[in-house]
Amino acid sequence: MDPGCDNALAVQAARSPQLGPPALAALADDAARTPLRAGAPEPDPPDNEPLYAARQKIYPQRVSGTFRRVKWLVLFVTLGIYYLLPFVRWDRGPNAPSQAVLIDFPSRRFYFFFIEIWPQEVYYLTGLLILAALALFLMNAIAGRVWCGYLCPQTVWTDLFQAIERWTEGDRREHLQRDRQPWSVDRLARAATKHFLWLMIAWWTGGAWVLYFADAPTIVRDLATFQAPLIAYVFIGLLTFTTYSLAGWMREQVCVYMCPWPRIQAALTDEHALNVTYRYDRGEPRASLKKAVALHEQGLSAGDCIDCLQCVHVCPTGVDIRDGSSLGCIQCGLCIDACDAVMQKISRPARLIAYDTDINIKRRQQGQKPFYRLVRTRTALYAVIIALVGAVMTYTLATRRNDGVSIIHDRNPLSVRLSDGALRNAFAVRILNKTLEPQSFVLKVAGLPDAEIDVIGSAARSGGDPVIEVGPDQSREVRVLITSHQRLGPGASVPLTFTIAPEKGGTAASAGDHFLGP
């Protein structure tokens, strides 16, 4: 035992009168084994260390293997989608933009291929966020920080930037060596190339971002001729800066110090979740190849880990997986690839580092068979909720109307007495036409038999009922006056149903309100 550590326990025991008898007994027992008494002078702690630490630059080494291939694939697919999607066209006819994915803020529309979302349908976004959150939970319950390791933009862009760094300034060893040498033309040229490429990628990242908010080919032309709106340049500048600094300079600091997600992991993972794990049952005690031979000759055992540090050298966040899961470990699996390559060279079985659980390590240590429980209450529940939310969203999206009506009753006055004694209520009726053609709607109001219906601003009639024309992909508010000669007493309230039916045929949308007495 480390004496400092024990001393701390002794001090803790002496200073914790509120500790219960069992805890105190355990501590006392601990203290009794090493003769340290409460009140003994404490050794000087290393208090002269600074409160702030400089970042240790990480030189991740090139690696190849299954997980590296998966990461390359994810990188190409996700970045490919991000950079190219705005250029995909989708013909919607003359009354809507022909960009497949477009967030049109000025006219408050979001287009996604065949789906068009109006601002009041923002609950689809809520649904997507719920799905995203639960998918994250599910991934975490099954295989740990899949998001962090493979999908997170910070990881993907950092991965790309590190690849460029290795390409320009050399792999780990070469880069380390070069960094120790004084500045030379060669070193300067390499660094300049690296930063130029980083900035180009960062700039194009910002450039692609703004393409989602306006017609992509137009904005590309406008950007090239300096005709684009200022806000486009501002956002490109902003994203260039964030991409360059976060992926080029901050890297693992983002994960360790800035991102909340690593902190949430602990609550979302459990003992059955697969995590990138160093199988210490197999690896310990660590011994180099020579030392292992010597140990075997003495009749002692040696683990499979030869302490070659390859797992540490390839790690993009610079952690040692053999210390166990930590905040810094984004679970990208690159250490698995590195270790497998070494194990293959020394003819030992692969996967000394693997997706595994601590339970299985303990079971193997006790000679039991490992078991994997991917279907658990937690994962099943996540999957069920994902399916449920997904089904609800698909159903509402598939059955949603492309028209609609909403009504606001006049609040001042609620009811008006006309000079002949009749009563009138006024309503603001907003009619939605989500189709891309102009549409006429026939307005009917049921509930008050003798009601006279007048629409301000629309004199057209169809069989006595008012007809209201609404432009393509627009909504229109009209003032509707309902007059009744019925003798309604004070406080009377007659339920009304407003229906709007497309004039050219189709089912009607409806909304309810009330006709109020004086």
Add this chain to the structure above:
Amino acid sequence: MSGQKKKDEPKSPATVGTTGHEWDGLQELNTPLPRWWLWLFYATIVWSVGYWVVYPAWPLVSSYSNGLFNWHTRSAVATDLVALQAQRGPMMTRLASASPQQIESTPELLDFARSLGRRAFADNCAPCHGAGGGGAKGYPNLVDNDWLWGGTLDEITQTIRHGARAGDDDGHQGSMPAFGRDGTLKPTEISTVADYVRSLSGLPTAPGADLTLGAKIFADNCAVCHGPQGKGNRDVGAPNLTDQIWLYAADKKTIMEGITNGRGGVMPAWGGKLDDVTIKALTVFVHTFGGGEQ
């Protein structure tokens, strides 16, 4: 413990070090912050200095430091207003050249004028006439179809522009005399004619009310403005007494109050205060409350 199983080692002052702070024997382990965080903190302080320089910040003896940007909330509003005018420009031009009748027959102009009118009404008219034009005692309800000074587009424009009894030479004149206070009618006569007035719109009268005498008093004193049948006269703003709408109230006490002390509500003349387009929008807005006359 061997160095191989670091993860099981608890952090302690001996292995990690402390910040040097101690409270009642409690020490704080020193887990160093990243140094860039510290630099970022200093950078925010420098950034705040930038605010002092470019924005108005420091109070001086009789004014304040203007800042390099010469930014001012008032000029920011002015800029926004100019942008708003530019955005509304084409529609405003159409609105300015169209007559109120043309506006009402063109749906998109009507929508535009009504939304412009809604704001102008809320800013200028709502304090008396209510947010939705429902009026109040003495302040006409604009949603019904009874008009003191006329409910056509031209008449509404005239009333908004020149007001009523507001000292504008082109405005509406004439008010209800104080028959009781100036001694023209005795209290009993006022009571009798009040009953007669109620009877005009079919309201119940007091038991034993002498409606014949009431009719005579009415013909002698009131008919000159309110008309022989009590139908009112819009030239002098005399209300129609035969309909169901009452500017003040229909109860006998309120009617007698009016006859005794007279009435003469004032509508300000908005001609000099609001521009022509706003008055046009207001006219259309009020006309389309529901009671507008053709």
